Amino acid sequence: MPFRASPLATLCRTVALVPALLLAAAAAPAHAQPAQGTAPGAMAVPAKPGAAEVNGVRLHYAVHGDLASDTAPLLILHGAFMSGEAMKPLVDRFTATRPVITLDARGHGRTGDVGGPISYETMADDAAALLAELKVARADVLGYSMGGSTAVALAVRHPDRIGKQVILSGTTSLDGWHPEVLSGIAKMTPEELAGSPMEKAYRAMSPTSEAFPKLVAAIKHLDSTSFGFSDEQIRAIPGKTMIILGDADGVTFDHAIKLFKLRGGGDKKPVVEGFMTEAPKARLAILPGTSHIGVMAEAATIAAMVTPFLDDTTPPLPAEFF
Numbered sequence: 001m002p003f004r005a006s007p008l009a010t011l012c013r014t015v016a017l018v019p020a021l022l023l024a025a026a027a028a029p030a031h032a033q034p035a036q037g038t039a040p041g042a043m044a045v046p047a048k049p050g051a052a053e054v055n056g057v058r059l060h061y062a063v064h065g066d067l068a069s070d071t072a073p074l075l076i077l078h079g080a081f082m083s084g085e086a087m088k089p090l091v092d093r094f095t096a097t098r099p100v101i102t103l104d105a106r107g108h109g110r111t112g113d114v115g116g117p118i119s120y121e122t123m124a125d126d127a128a129a130l131l132a133e134l135k136v137a138r139a140d141v142l143g144y145s146m147g148g149s150t151a152v153a154l155a156v157r158h159p160d161r162i163g164k165q166v167i168l169s170g171t172t173s174l175d176g177w178h179p180e181v182l183s184g185i186a187k188m189t190p191e192e193l194a195g196s197p198m199e200k201a202y203r204a205m206s207p208t209s210e211a212f213p214k215l216v217a218a219i220k221h222l223d224s225t226s227f228g229f230s231d232e233q234i235r236a237i238p239g240k241t242m243i244i245l246g247d248a249d250g251v252t253f254d255h256a257i258k259l260f261k262l263r264g265g266g267d268k269k270p271v272v273e274g275f276m277t278e279a280p281k282a283r284l285a286i287l288p289g290t291s292h293i294g295v296m297a298e299a300a301t302i303a304a305m306v307t308p309f310l311d312d313t314t315p316p317l318p319a320e321f322f
Contacts, residue, residue, distance in 0.1 A: 042092035042299075045100075051110075054129035055122070060084075060110035061130055064091055065099035072163055073099040073139045074310065075127065077147030079169075080219045081198050083109030083205060089296065090142070093303035098310070101139065103130055105150070107218050113211035118218045120146075120227055124153035128161050140239075140310055142166035144296065146222070155237045156229050163239045166306050167259065169249055169295045173228030176255035181292075185223045190216045234262045242283040242309045244302060246290030253286075260284040279312045 047062040062084055067073055074094050076087050084102030086109075091100050104111040105123050127150065131139055140163045143151030148170015155162045171177060190213035193199050203209040241263040245251045260266065264281030285305055287298055295302075308315075 042089070042096075044092050045095035047102075052130055052133040054126050054133060057106060057114045057126060058111065059103060059106075059126055059130055061101060061103040061134075063099065063101055063134070064095045067099050067101075067134060067136060069099050071098040072310075073101050073136055075101045075103075075131065075139045075141045077103070077123075077127065077141065077143035077150050078105065078108070079145030079147055080222075081108070081202070081215070082144075083201075085109070085205075086201075087144070089299035090144075090302065093299055094307070097307060101130075101134065101136070103127065105146075107211075107215045109205050110207065112206040112208035113214050118222050119225075120149050120153040120222075121157065123150045124157050127154050128158040131161050137161075138163050140164040140166075142168060142306065143170055144168040145170055145292065146219075149227075152229065152234075155239065156233050159236075159238050162237075164241070164310055164312075165237070165239055166242045166244065166309070168244045168302065169246065169251055169292050171251055171255055172234060172259055173255075174223070174226050175228075176252060177223075177250050178252055181250040182223055185220060188216060188220060231262055234259065237263070240264075240279075240281055240283075240309070240312070242285070242306060244285045244287065244295070244305070246287045246292060246295050248289070248291045249295070250292040256284065256286075275317055276315050279309075279314050283309055 045064045047064050049060070049062045051058050051060050053059075065073075076084070076091060076094075078084055078087050083104045087102055091102060094100050103126075106114050106118050106126065123146075127141075138161055141151045141154060143149070143154075143166070145168070148167040149172065151162075151165050151167060151170065152172045155165050174182070190199075193212075193216065199212050202212045202215065206212075241259070243256050243260050243263075245253075245256050260282050265284055267280065270276045270280070283305075287295065287301065290298060
């Protein structure tokens with residue numbers, strides 16, 4: 001069936017190009033040095049793929065670097081219709097400074113269809129079980145979109161496993177999305193996506209290649225089912241948090257700012273003094289001229305902001321300012 005040129009189809013085609021193109025890039029051989037075409041500042045570290053039996057599911061993952069490193073690993077969680085390999089632009093920019101773990105969530109990538117609905121709580125429990133399987137006592141986590149909400153659930157449900165969190169275009173509740181985004185997802189159909197790069201990427205990677213309609217149904221169910229955590233649960237997360245979104249994102253500004261404040265942002269001391277003397281509890285970044293999908297094109301900018309956050313460095317002052 002041809003890909004129809006409706007507004008929804010145009011949106012889905014744009015979404016689809018992200019995992020499809022990144023999947024093609026990820027399929028290229030990795031090298032210890034930056035490969036031809038690798039963006040400046042990125043380091044393609046060979047991935048060590050594996051599969052672990054967690055919570056009754058054979059979960060596929062990859063480890064980039066040495067988990068025995070003194071630096072806390074960074075667990076990177078992908079968005080809907082994507083895979084761990086589709087996060088390659090971000091992965092390659094962090095492997096120079098820390099080990100990175102990626103995984104393919106239920107229904108996605110090489111994990112494929114495992115039956116039943118997909119929920120943020122279940123995906124968070126899967127991620128925690130994988131860390132235990134890999135003998136990782138604690139990891140920092142970066143999650144994009146669906147992965148961002150999973151990262152929040154992971155920090156709430158398994159605070160002993162998670163250090164810092166980077167919530168990249170993700171929400172802590174369903175009402176954190178613009179209603180128009182949720183309405184568009186509710187109208188999405190497998191037929192409209194037939195022949196799209198999204199479907200092709202799924203069929204190329206998934207062990208259940210005919211189950212793409214089930215994934216569409218699962219994502220629609222996920223994005224129409226109310227979820228969320230109380231303010232008290234969000235405040236109780238022990239690690240520090242960084243929130244990043246685009247200025248034309250599907251996530252609302254109000255939601256991002258509320259999360260920023262709940263996580264300790266908005267301290268008046270540096271506001272009044274004009275400078276910081278220690279690393280803040282929470283950081284907020286809004287990328288200019290950037291949509292929800294466009295966020296994934298800003299890997300270099302994101303890595304430049306996130307690395308000092310993960311390293312817990314104090315924001316610098318201009319030289320000789322005083």
